[in-house]
Amino acid sequence: MTEATTAVRLEARGLVRRFRGDAGIRGIDLDVAAGEIHALVGLNGAGKTTLLRSLLGMLRLDAGRVRLLGHDLELAPPEAWSAVGHLVEQPFAYRELDVATSLAAVARLRGVPRGDVREAVERGIAALGLQGLERRRVGELSLGNRQRLGLAAALQHRPRLVVLDEPSNALDPAGVLLLRAELLARAADGAGVLVSSHHLDEVARVADRITVVNAGRVVGALDPAGADLERAFFARVHADDLERSGT
Numbered sequence: 282m283t284e285a286t287t288a289v290r291l292e293a294r295g296l297v298r299r300f301r302g303d304a305g306i307r308g309i310d311l312d313v314a315a316g317e318i319h320a321l322v323g324l325n326g327a328g329k330t331t332l333l334r335s336l337l338g339m340l341r342l343d344a345g346r347v348r349l350l351g352h353d354l355e356l357a358p359p360e361a362w363s364a365v366g367h368l369v370e371q372p373f374a375y376r377e378l379d380v381a382t383s384l385a386a387v388a389r390l391r392g393v394p395r396g397d398v399r400e401a402v403e404r405g406i407a408a409l410g411l412q413g414l415e416r417r418r419v420g421e422l423s424l425g426n427r428q429r430l431g432l433a434a435a436l437q438h439r440p441r442l443v444v445l446d447e448p449s450n451a452l453d454p455a456g457v458l459l460l461r462a463e464l465l466a467r468a469a470d471g472a473g474v475l476v477s478s479h480h481l482d483e484v485a486r487v488a489d490r491i492t493v494v495n496a497g498r499v500v501g502a503l504d505p506a507g508a509d510l511e512r513a514f515f516a517r518v519h520a521d522d523l524e525r526s527g528t
């Protein structure tokens with residue numbers, strides 16, 4: 282598989298997943314290019330997590346098609362999945378293991394060769410500021426450090442596609458800085474990065490593209506360099522709400 286064939290790291294067309302009461306996602310198209318940080322923003326319940334879960338095959342689709350690193354989602358081989366790093370819902374970690382051992386186990390599962398595991402783990406620990414916690418049992422970590430660990434597990438193997446749901450949740454300001462630097466580094470290295478967030482200011486600092494999701498649909502884009510993101514965000518959302526209510 283050449284870089285050219287995977288320059289679009291993720292491509293989704295017409296994704297539909299309905300839940301009771303008209304909830305879910307209702308026909309979403311989305312692309313994540315190599316080297317790009319693409320952010321999804323939307324109100325609580327807009328459909329961001331449903332979309333991310335659908336993109337990763339964690340949720341059955343009612344309609345639509347996903348191509349992940351150049352493969353149809355349902356046919357993606359293990360090598361493709363090894364090149365994906367994601368944190369959607371629970372951090373990938375083993376509660377009974379210590380931090381370093383848990384990261385090593387995740388690295389092995391992601392196909393990191395045995396001889397490279399140590400370096401990957403050290404990279405993850407340094408990137409997310411987990412130094413000093415290497416021998417701490419995962420189950421004893423604070424919420425924010427568990428989030429750091431989940432992010433380290435998702436990023437330590439230098440994935441070509443990164444999918445993160447609200448990654449700055451529970452992070453302190455130092456963690457937010459580390460996460461920002463790591464996402465920029467991954468993208469600079471050619472990864473495609475898709476990230477959902479509620480923090481418009483934070484998103485504007487890193488994103489190349491910001492997509493607004495409302496009531497299960499893409500309703501517009503925001504300019505990361507734009508002057509008043511909050512205002513622009515609510516303008517998109519309210520316009521869509523008005524359109525849907527038919528007024």
Ligand SMILES: Nc1ncnc2c1ncn2[C@@H]1O[C@H](COP(=O)(O)OP(=O)(O)OP(=O)(O)O)[C@@H](O)[C@H]1O
Nearest residue numbers: 300301304305323324325326327328329330331332
């Ligand atoms: N398993 C499920 N069964 C039924 N409804 C669901 C399920 N998962 C999500 N929903 C509904 O689908 C809609 C979208 O939820 P989703 O979690 O994708 O939103 P979100 O944009 O990630 O929200 P938040 O910002 O609060 O995390 C919501 O109305 C939610 O209640």
